[in-house]
Every structure is written in C-alpha cells, then in structure tokens.
Amino acid sequence: MGVKKVDGRLERGRRAKAAILSAAIDIFSEKGFDGTQTSEIARAAGYAESTVFLHFKNKHGLVLAIMQDFYRGLMDGANIILATTHDGEEQLVALVQHYLVELLKGWRIVRLFATIARYTEDETLEQFMEHNRAYTGLYIDIFEGLKADNTFREDVDARQLRDMLFGTIEHYAMANFTRASSPDIGVFIERTFSILFYGAKSDSSLSAASRNESGVDKKLDAILALLGDQDKKGA
Amino acid sequence: MGVKKVDGRLERGRRAKAAILSAAIDIFSEKGFDGTQTSEIARAAGYAESTVFLHFKNKHGLVLAIMQDFYRGLMDGANIILATTHDGEEQLVALVQHYLVELLKGWRIVRLFATIARYTEDETLEQFMEHNRAYTGLYIDIFEGLKADNTFREDVDARQLRDMLFGTIEHYAMANFTRASSPDIGVFIERTFSILFYGAKSDSSLSAASRNESGVDKKLDAILALLGDQDKKGA
Amino acid sequence: MGVKKVDGRLERGRRAKAAILSAAIDIFSEKGFDGTQTSEIARAAGYAESTVFLHFKNKHGLVLAIMQDFYRGLMDGANIILATTHDGEEQLVALVQHYLVELLKGWRIVRLFATIARYTEDETLEQFMEHNRAYTGLYIDIFEGLKADNTFREDVDARQLRDMLFGTIEHYAMANFTRASSPDIGVFIERTFSILFYGAKSDSSLSAASRNESGVDKKLDAILALLGDQDKKGA
Amino acid sequence: MGVKKVDGRLERGRRAKAAILSAAIDIFSEKGFDGTQTSEIARAAGYAESTVFLHFKNKHGLVLAIMQDFYRGLMDGANIILATTHDGEEQLVALVQHYLVELLKGWRIVRLFATIARYTEDETLEQFMEHNRAYTGLYIDIFEGLKADNTFREDVDARQLRDMLFGTIEHYAMANFTRASSPDIGVFIERTFSILFYGAKSDSSLSAASRNESGVDKKLDAILALLGDQDKKGA
DNA sequence: GATGAATGAGTCTTCATTCAT
DNA sequence: TATGAATGAAGACTCATTCAT
Numbered sequence: 008m009g010v011k012k013v014d015g016r017l018e019r020g021r022r023a024k025a026a027i028l029s030a031a032i033d034i035f036s037e038k039g040f041d042g043t044q045t046s047e048i049a050r051a052a053g054y055a056e057s058t059v060f061l062h063f064k065n066k067h068g069l070v071l072a073i074m075q076d077f078y079r080g081l082m083d084g085a086n087i088i089l090a091t092t093h094d095g096e097e098q099l100v101a102l103v104q105h106y107l108v109e110l111l112k113g114w115r116i117v118r119l120f121a122t123i124a125r126y127t128e129d130e131t132l133e134q135f136m137e138h139n140r141a142y143t144g145l146y147i148d149i150f151e152g153l154k155a156d157n158t159f160r161e162d163v164d165a166r167q168l169r170d171m172l173f174g175t176i177e178h179y180a181m182a183n184f185t186r187a188s189s190p191d192i193g194v195f196i197e198r199t200f201s202i203l204f205y206g207a208k209s210d211s212s213l214s215a216a217s218r219n220e221s222g223v224d225k226k227l228d229a230i231l232a233l234l235g236d237q238d239k240k241g242a
Numbered sequence: 243m244g245v246k247k248v249d250g251r252l253e254r255g256r257r258a259k260a261a262i263l264s265a266a267i268d269i270f271s272e273k274g275f276d277g278t279q280t281s282e283i284a285r286a287a288g289y290a291e292s293t294v295f296l297h298f299k300n301k302h303g304l305v306l307a308i309m310q311d312f313y314r315g316l317m318d319g320a321n322i323i324l325a326t327t328h329d330g331e332e333q334l335v336a337l338v339q340h341y342l343v344e345l346l347k348g349w350r351i352v353r354l355f356a357t358i359a360r361y362t363e364d365e366t367l368e369q370f371m372e373h374n375r376a377y378t379g380l381y382i383d384i385f386e387g388l389k390a391d392n393t394f395r396e397d398v399d400a401r402q403l404r405d406m407l408f409g410t411i412e413h414y415a416m417a418n419f420t421r422a423s424s425p426d427i428g429v430f431i432e433r434t435f436s437i438l439f440y441g442a443k444s445d446s447s448l449s450a451a452s453r454n455e456s457g458v459d460k461k462l463d464a465i466l467a468l469l470g471d472q473d474k475k476g477a
Numbered sequence: 478m479g480v481k482k483v484d485g486r487l488e489r490g491r492r493a494k495a496a497i498l499s500a501a502i503d504i505f506s507e508k509g510f511d512g513t514q515t516s517e518i519a520r521a522a523g524y525a526e527s528t529v530f531l532h533f534k535n536k537h538g539l540v541l542a543i544m545q546d547f548y549r550g551l552m553d554g555a556n557i558i559l560a561t562t563h564d565g566e567e568q569l570v571a572l573v574q575h576y577l578v579e580l581l582k583g584w585r586i587v588r589l590f591a592t593i594a595r596y597t598e599d600e601t602l603e604q605f606m607e608h609n610r611a612y613t614g615l616y617i618d619i620f621e622g623l624k625a626d627n628t629f630r631e632d633v634d635a636r637q638l639r640d641m642l643f644g645t646i647e648h649y650a651m652a653n654f655t656r657a658s659s660p661d662i663g664v665f666i667e668r669t670f671s672i673l674f675y676g677a678k679s680d681s682s683l684s685a686a687s688r689n690e691s692g693v694d695k696k697l698d699a700i701l702a703l704l705g706d707q708d709k710k711g712a
Numbered sequence: 713m714g715v716k717k718v719d720g721r722l723e724r725g726r727r728a729k730a731a732i733l734s735a736a737i738d739i740f741s742e743k744g745f746d747g748t749q750t751s752e753i754a755r756a757a758g759y760a761e762s763t764v765f766l767h768f769k770n771k772h773g774l775v776l777a778i779m780q781d782f783y784r785g786l787m788d789g790a791n792i793i794l795a796t797t798h799d800g801e802e803q804l805v806a807l808v809q810h811y812l813v814e815l816l817k818g819w820r821i822v823r824l825f826a827t828i829a830r831y832t833e834d835e836t837l838e839q840f841m842e843h844n845r846a847y848t849g850l851y852i853d854i855f856e857g858l859k860a861d862n863t864f865r866e867d868v869d870a871r872q873l874r875d876m877l878f879g880t881i882e883h884y885a886m887a888n889f890t891r892a893s894s895p896d897i898g899v900f901i902e903r904t905f906s907i908l909f910y911g912a913k914s915d916s917s918l919s920a921a922s923r924n925e926s927g928v929d930k931k932l933d934a935i936l937a938l939l940g941d942q943d944k945k946g947a
Numbered sequence: 948g949a950t951g952a953a954t955g956a957g958t959c960t961t962c963a964t965t966c967a968t
Numbered sequence: 969t970a971t972g973a974a975t976g977a978a979g980a981c982t983c984a985t986t987c988a989t
Contacts, residue, residue, distance in 0.1 A: 016951055016989065023952075039361035041276035045980060055954045060981060062952095122357045126274035159443060167433045174413030175406045182405065198402045206441035208394060255969060280963060290971045295964065297969095490948060509831035511746035515984060525950045530985065532948095592827045596744035633912045637903045640887065641880040648879030668872045676911035677864045677873060721968065721972055728973075750959060760975045765960060767973095950989085958982085965975085 024062040026052040028076070031069045036115035040070065040123050067131055074120055074131075078138040081109050085145055095153045100196060102145065107176065107192045114184045143169055168203070175199055259297040261287040263311070266304045271350035275305065275358050302366055309355055309366075313373040316344050320380055330388045335431060337380065342411065342427045349419045378404055403438070410434055494532040496522040498546070501539045506585035510540065510593050537601055544590055544601075548608040551579050555615055565623045570666060572615065577646065577662045584654045613639055638673070645669055729767040731757040733781070736774045741820035745775065745828050772836055779825055779836075783843040786814050790850055800858045805901060807850065812881065812897045819889045848874055873908070880904055 030051035034043045045066055049056040063069050084105050092098045110117060124135045150165035159168075176199075183190040265286035269278045280301055284291040298304050319340050327333045345352060359370045385400035394403075411434075418425040500521035504513045515536055519526040533539050558571045580587060594605045620635035629638075646669075653660040735756035739748045750771055754761040768774050793806045815822060829840045855870035864873075881904075888895040 020952060042361050044978085056980090057954055057956095057982080058952080061954090066980070118360060122360060125353060125357060126277050163437065164433055167430075168437070170413045170417065171406065171410040171434065171437060174409035174411070176409070178405045178409030178412065195402075198399055199406065202398065202403065202406060202438060202441065204441045204443045206437065206439045208439045258969080279961085291963085292965080292971055292973095293969080296971090301963065493948080512831050514982085526984085527950055527952095527986080528948080531950090536984065588830060592830060595823060595827060596747050629912050633907065634903055637900075638907065638912060640883045641876065641904065641907060644879035644881070644883030645876045646879070647883065648875045652875065665872075668869055669876065672868065672873070672876060672911065673907060674911045674913045676907065676909045677868045678909045725973060749957085761959090762961080762975055762977095763973080766975090771959070950987105952988090953986085954983100955985095956983095959980100961979085962975100962977095966971105966973090968971085968973105 020062070023052075023054055023058060027054060027059055027062055028069070028072055032073055032116055035070065035073070035119050040066075040119065067129070070119070070123060070131055071134060073116055074134055074138065077109075077113055077116060077120075078142065081106070081142060084109065085142065089145065095149050095156060095158065099146070099149055099153075100200065102149075103172070103176070103196055103199075104192065107180070107196070110176070110180050111184060111190075111192070114180045118181065143173060146172065171203065172199070255297070258287075258289055258293060262289060262294055262297060263304070263307055267308055267351055270305065270308070270354050275301075275354065302364070305354070305358060305366055306369060308351055309369055309373065312344075312348055312351060312355075313377065316341070316377060319344065320377065324380065330384050330391060330393065334381070334384055334388075335435065337384075338407070338411070338431055338434075339427065342415075342431070345411070345415050346419060346425075346427070349415045353416065378408060381407065406438065407434075490532070493522075493524055493528060497524060497529055497532060498539070498542055502543055502586055505540065505543070505589050510536075510589065537599070540589070540593060540601055541604060543586055544604055544608065547579075547583055547586060547590075548612065551576070551612060554579065555612065559615065565619050565626060565628065568619055569616070569623075570670065572619075573642070573646070573666055573669075574662065577650075577666070580646070580650050581654060581660075581662070584650045588651065613643060616642065641673065642669075725767070728757075728759055728763060732759060732764055732767055733774070733777055737778055737821055740775065740778070740824050745771075745824065772834070775824070775828060775836055776839060778821055779839055779843065782814075782818055782821060782825075783847065786811070786847060789814065790847065794850065800854050800861060800863065804851070804854055804858075805905065807854075808877070808881070808901055808904075809897065812885075812900070815881070815885050816889060816895075816897070819885045823886065848878060851877065876908065877904070 027048060031043075031048045034048050034051060043066075045059050046056045048069070049059050052059075059069070063072060085102055088101045088105055089098060092101050120131075120135045124132045146169050147165050150159065150163075150168050153159040154161055154163065154165065179190075179195055179199075183195075262283060266278075266283045269283050269286060278301075280294050281291045283304070284294050287294075294304070298307060320337055323336045323340055324333060327336055355366075355370050359367045381404050382400050385394065385398075385403050388394040389396055389398065389400065414425075414430060414434075497518060501513075501518045504518055504521060513536075515529050516526045518539070519529050522529075529539070533542065554575050555572055558575055559568060562568045562571055590601075590605045594602045616639050617635050620629065620633075620638050623629040624631055624633065624635065649660075649665055649669075653665075732753060736748075736753045739753055739756060748771075750764050751761045753774070754764050757764075764774070768777060789810050790807055793810055794803060797803045797806050825836075825840045829837045851874050852870050855864065855868075855873050858864040859866055859868065859870065884895075884900060884904075
C-alpha cells in the first residue's frame, strides 16, 4: 500500500512527461522547430509551460527525446525482422516495408529531425546522424551480403544502392504522405525494387544497348548463327 | 542631366539590390531561414538594415527572389540542352549532368527552399512547388518519350522513375556536397544510370528471375533447342 | 517508545535544519542573495528543495536565521570580554581583536547582510540594523568612558570615532579577507590604533601645528628658557 | 541645413540614450541591480523596452555606462584640484571635499557598483576595480609625498591611511546620506582629519601613554632634571 | 518530517519591420 | 535612394513557493 502511494507520484510524473512528449510531436511535426512555441506544447498537453522544462532540459531536449523514441521503435522492429528472416532479398523487402509503415506514422518528425540537423551543429545533429548511421548500416550489410552471394553484380556500389533506396523512399514519403489519401506501399515497393533490381530498360532496348556493350548478346547471336549454319549443313 | 540622375539612381538601386541578394544567399545558405537575421544580411551587403526592406518586401521576399534567380538559370540551361540534343537518353544524361553542376553551386539554397517549403503555406511554398513541377516535368516528358520509344519498359512508371532519380540525386547532394572535396559527378551519373537502366542484379541472378522475361533466356533456349536437335542428329 | 519516536523526529528535523542552514551560509556567501537558488542550497544540504521551506518560511528566512546565529556569537564573545576586562583601552583592543577574528570567519555573510540591507525595507533590514546598533553601541560606550576618563580629548566625537573604526575595519576586511593569505590582524590593529590615538603627523610637523597645544612644546620652551638663563649666567 | 537634418537624427538618439541612462541611475539606485527591471527603466525613460537594448548591449552595459560617467566626472574634478593646488595637505582636504560632494550626489550608484562587484566576476568588476585603483592612487601619491615631506611620520603606512580615509568616508556616506537631512561635510572633514592627523588622545593622556613609550617625554624630563640640577648648582 | 510534481509570475533579450528625415 | 531610430510582439527559460501524498 505504501508502495502504491509512492508509485502514484512517479506515475503522475510519467504521465505528464508522456503527455508533453506527445503534444510536442504533434506541434513540432506541424510547425517545425522554430515555428513551435514551448507554451503551445504545454497548453496542448494540459500543463503549465514551466512543467515542460521540469521534464525536459530544453526545447532541444524534447526533440532529442522524440528522436530516441522513434529510432528505438524502428530498430526494434528491424531487428525482429532480421532475426526472423534469413534470405537477403526477403529481408530487404521486409525492412523497406516496415520502414515505410513507420515512416507513414512518423514521417513528419523524421522530416523535423532532418531540418533541424541541417542547421544545427550540436547534440541533436550528432544523435540524428548516429541513429541514421546505425539504421542504414543494416541495409549496407544486406547489400554486401547480396554481392557476396552473387545475387548482385560485384561492380554495384553498396552505398550507392543505399543512397538510391533511401533517396527514393524519402522523396516518395515527402511527396505522398502529405496527402490525405493513404498511399499504396505495396505498389511502391514493387516498382522500386523492379527498377533497382532489373533496371528500367526494356528487352529490346537492352539487346540494342547494354547487351551490345556486354557482348553477351553478340556472342549469343554468333552462336546461334553458327549453330544455324551447322544445322543447315547437317540437314 | 535629369536622365542621367535617374539612371544613376536606378543603377545605384540595382547595385544595392544585387549586393543584398548576394549576401542573403550566403547567409541563408549557411544558417537557414530562421537562423538568419536581416541585420546580418544588411551588414554583409554594406547597407543599413532598413535598406533591405526598401528593395524587398519581406524576409520571405528575399527567398522568393533567390528562388526565382536559381530556377531561371536552371531552366535556361535545361532548355538549351533540350534544344541542342535530340536523343532521349542523351538528353537525360546531359540534364542530370547540368542539374548536378547547378546543384553543386547552389545546393545549400535548394536545401533552404525545401526546408522553408515544409513549414510554410504561403507564396514561398507555391512558388517552390511550381518551379519544381516545371523542372521535373522535363524529365517526365523524356521518360514518357523513352517508353513510347520502347527504350523503357512500358510497365515502368514515369513518375516513379522521376522520384527515384531526384531522390537519389538529392540524397547524394546532401551527403556529398557538404564535404570540401569536390565529388566525382561522372562516376555518380554512371553508377546511377547503370542501376536505373539495368538494375542491380547480376546475370546469373537475372536468369532465375527476370531473364525469363528478357530475350537472353529465349535465345539460350533456342540454342539449347538447336543443340538438342544436333544431338539427336548426331545420335 | 512514542516519546522516542517524537524525539527522533525532532532530532531529525533539527539535523535537517542545521544542514540546510550550513549549506545556505556557504552558498549565500559565495553568490549573494539573488545569485543563490534555493534548489542549490537544498542539493548541497542533501535534502529536497521543498524541505527548505518546511524549516524556513522564506528564502529571506534563511538569511534571518543566519544573521541571528552570527550576531549571537558575536555578542556573546563581546560580553565575555567586557566582563573580564576593565580598562577602556584594553577593552577596545580586545573587542576589535575579537571582531576581526569573527569577521575573518564570517565576513562574507556580513557582506551579504549589508548588501541585502541596502535594497530591502523589510524585516531583514530592521533586524540587521538592530543587531548592528546593539553591537556598535558597545564601542560608543567605551569611547564615552574614555572621554570622561580624559583619555580622549573631549572635542572628539564618539560616533565619529566609531564610524572611523568600523569604516576602517570593513574596508580592511573586504580588501584583505578575499585573498587566500591570512592577514596579520595584530599589525593592522597596531597601525589603526596608532593613527586613531596619535594621528599620522610626525613630531616636527606637530611642533608647528598642534604641539603648541601639547605639553612637549611647553617643556621645550622651558628648556630653552633655562638654557637661556644659563647662557646669561655664563656670560 | 542638410547637416542640421542629419544632426537631428543623431540628436534624437543621443537624447534617448541620455534619458534611459538617467532613468537607469534612478531605478538601479533605488532597487539595486537584480531588483531593477529593464522594462521599468524603459517606462521611466519614456521609451520601449527594446530601445534600451538598442542603445546598450546589456543590462550590465547600463551599469558600465553609468560607472564610466561617474568616474570620468570624479577624475576630471580631481585632476583640476591637483593641477591648481600644490600643498599636499591642501590637496588632501580639497580632494576629500570634492569626493564627498560627488558622493553626496551619487552615493547610491557607488553603492550599486560595490554590490554588483561583490558577486560578479566579469567586466563590471574589472572596470570598477580599475576606476577605483586609479582614483585612490591619487591619495596614495599624496600620502607618500607627505611622508617624504616629513609631514607624516615615516612609520605610517600610506595604504593603511588610504583604507582608513576611504573606510571612514564610505561608512559616513552610507550612514548619513540615506537620511533626508543634508549632512555637514565641513564638520565631518574637520573631525576626520583632526583624528587622522593628530589622533584621538588628549595631551595629558599622551604624556602618560604614548610619550612614555616613545621615550621623548622621558628624555625631556631627564634633560629638565639635569638642567635643573645644573641651575641649582650654578646658582 | 520529507518530497516529487507542478506552476505562476516574471525577465531579459531578439528581431523583423516601420517611419521620419 | 538610403538610413538611424524606434518598437511590438514575442519567446525560451528561471525560480521561489505550494501541495498532495
């Protein structure tokens, strides 16, 4: 019973902190860092402005806490996927799927992190880059695996691939999540990997262009020609 | 004499405006919109703070002017390329080449536009989106042309391609332009189009998945068939 | 058992109060009234901030308590000196000696009292002035005694003397106690009373000015007179 | 005429600055540094609060400006006195006279400087100490001159004398200037120098006390005795 | 007796923008 | 055209103090 009493106090504090954090996410998301007033966060959370500073050191401290929460969730999910899937390509698709879902929930705060990071040099930036490095590192590992696997060409640069993938996703998210309509993540993944894996070029084009360069096509044609001749002759 | 006076005045005004704009670009680029003070711009330009507001309506007005200048230059260059190149793929490469060079000069202000656009709903946003639409529209047109051409698969989505291309470029620019070392644009373009056109997958991998759809497989089948015939004959 | 509990509680409370008071002295001394935060006092004392207000009405209440303690100690010492010494001059020297020692221990809090008193009109000021009046009154009494005694000139103003003495001491304390090196109180007392009792002027200088009033001159005149007689006789 | 126009602008700024400074003196004097709000200063001066920060960098900047003004006036006056008076004692009296008059006008701000200096470690403290050193240095020089002169005893410590003089003056100022009644500076100077030059002791006391210690008296008595004997003998 | 949580009332300082000259 | 002066509207953050437990 005595324990319950004490817990009640702690519980109260925890609730306040959570409420403030939640309000902060909403308002930061909508208005950006500089556009958000701590007073508004407090009001939205139902507490006095000073209470914000009781639970968080700074306005920046709020962002830091939000960031930590977001990336913890993201990494937890990713690790589960990696632990339960073993094929590289499957992992890739599952991770992107998961990332897109998380991004769909929190793209506005990710956008917040990015904007802050661009014009700041302090702890916030470092934290953000650290989280990012950790997360995108998972993909690099998979890409390298797929190269070792001979699934991917060995002349493909893993970081280039990562940049293309995340660049594409970010671009997509910013462009599509803004709208009210829920985007079709499945289609996006399919299209993205279709190009990422097989390229945009059509067969006929390939034979004319790249295949000419790789020589495979020419050799095959030569073989066919030779075989045809042989055939005729033999006939 | 009266004319001269007026001309002199106009000239003087123009020079002030240009100086302020130039200073604004520098400081906005480095510190972002909210982080920049009009007083600092004025100081850097060598004019009084109030002179800034003599030539520009607003702090936002400065950004608008910068944006106009940037996109005018970008579009002018692009149009020259389009007028002097006729092959779709060549246009694509030339445009990206040009875009990267412009971006290398002004990526920090593009970043500025983007961050402002995210948390603003006014004229700045509209202008930015309008400029963007106009520019990326050029690419959409080319992509469509390449599809009509049968250079690109018909199941490829032009906007998806555009998103991938610009997403990749943006990601690359943000990641690489920050550093002092000048990045190798040629390598980047090569790698990017290599994947965009032909995909990341290796041949052996392709045989399992897409090769069935590509012509290589068919040719190999043909060869096998021919060989099979030979075999029979030889038997 | 019940009694023990209560005693224990009282004991506990007393200990907390003392700890807080002690911490308050340290921090107030170093940072002044406005520069000190109650939270810091609490932290230094090892208690929660709210506990400070359990034992003291106010931030000002802390100062009041410190003041009471300081002056109680000072007066107790002074009264012992007065009770055990009977010659006015000796009392004076002993009191100053004692005061300087106490001041050396607590000059920073005396300084605190003084600064607070200057910009406050409430209880703190009154208490401080009352304590001061009581203490310096001891000196006035001695000065008056020394005048009645004919030890001091009757045209000397007792309060003027008190002001000079305390002014000098305060000036000395503020100037010398700040440094780490322990000042030589003995030398200071000697020098101070030397000037206070006999003045700064040298004998030769005195002969021109005040010596006429002092006996030395008369005696020298007598000598001269006598010598003059001798001279005449010898002639 | 054109000049007048420009001057008008500058004049306006000067007037504002002066008004703010004047208001700041009043309010700082009454309420101390921490007790004063910049908003109140502005209100009293008839300007917006932000105008205060247009003319002064800081709240501290106000104090610094006030200090500069005060000490400039003080030093200017002192230097005139030193340039027009040549006898050390006269200089001393004239300087103290002048100092007291200045202090009577501005004792509250001097008190302000002192209180700030006690709990601050920044520029304000340094400036204050520097000004103080410069001013009291004038007195040290005079004291040394009077010692070289043999007007003062050579065993008198110049800095001790300075401390006593300024300690006394400060004590007097704080004690007497607070009251509405204008204090009699002439009487104070007379009394102070009377004790500082000749000491508090009466003649009879001197013969009994210090003279016994100094031995002068004894020697004179011995001479008298000897001469008396001689006289008797010779008679 | 002790305290964690909460807060109201500041407080200085910033900065884009206006305006008279 | 150019600007010095002036300001209103914030805006983040502080801190002594209260109170329920």
